[in-house]
Amino acid sequence: MARKSKNSFADNIIMFLIFVLLSLAIISLIAPIYFILCFFYYKYKSNKNYSSLNGNYSDFWISEAEKKEFTESTITKNEFHQKVLEAIEIGGEKDISINKDGRFSRRSRLGKQLRKIIEDGENKIRIYGRLAYELSFLPLDGWKDFEFTKKKLKANIYAFFFWFLGISGAIQYLITEKIILLNGDYFDIDLWVTFFSTNENSIYIIYFALLFALLISGIGYFLGLRCGVKDARNLSPEPPMVTMENVLLY
Helix, strand or coil: CHHHHHHHHHHHHHHHHHHHHHHHHHHHHHHHHHHHHHHHHHHHHHHHHCCCCCCCHHHHCCCHHHHHHHHHHHHHHHHHHHHHHHHHHHHHHCCCCECCCCCECCCCHHHHHHHHHHHHHHHHHHHHHHHHHHHHCHHHHHHHHHHHHHHHHHHHHHHHHHHHHHHHHHHHHHHHCCCCCCCCCCCCHHHHHHHHHHCCCHHHHHHHHHHHHHHHHHHHHHHHHHHHHHHHHHHCCCCCCCCCCCCCCC
């Protein structure tokens, strides 16, 4: 029984490895199609959204309406913040009792008034603070999407060409090592068809070439990502967060 269980486990491992190997081969076969489709998608997105950049912070800066909204929400938030501080100060001066939760007690009329001012103020601070916070990150968010597009654009075209480079390199290696023996032109399709149809090791040769191409395309993809970052920064600088000091500068 124990031996049968061990054999079953070994069979499962073998089946799993075969599944992984077949999956890698299939992924490698469809990889160039995926890369070129992604390239055209990000190329379209880049041309549509980023064709008229000026090369400065204004490329992704907030609009005039958003500038006004940011300024007003920031000022309003600060006004309510000041009211809360004043209410806390008054409560301290008037020696209003404080509950266990740290808030003024409602037992006195002034305590109720101060609690209302503080609670309403804190609510307004959250609302206007959140709005100002979201607006402050809009330029950076827009630039990050632009950077992502450029990274994907360069990564996919690099991966596409590196895949073919990997296939070519693998076949050239096999020819050099005399694992593939051809008598004639390397670009003769009929010659390749004859070779693979008559060679019992052709499936291993194809798998080796596909796996090597997948590995090389992965290297190309990550190299393209790094180059894409440089492309983005060369075309438009990464903008800062919007503040009251710089909101009207761009």
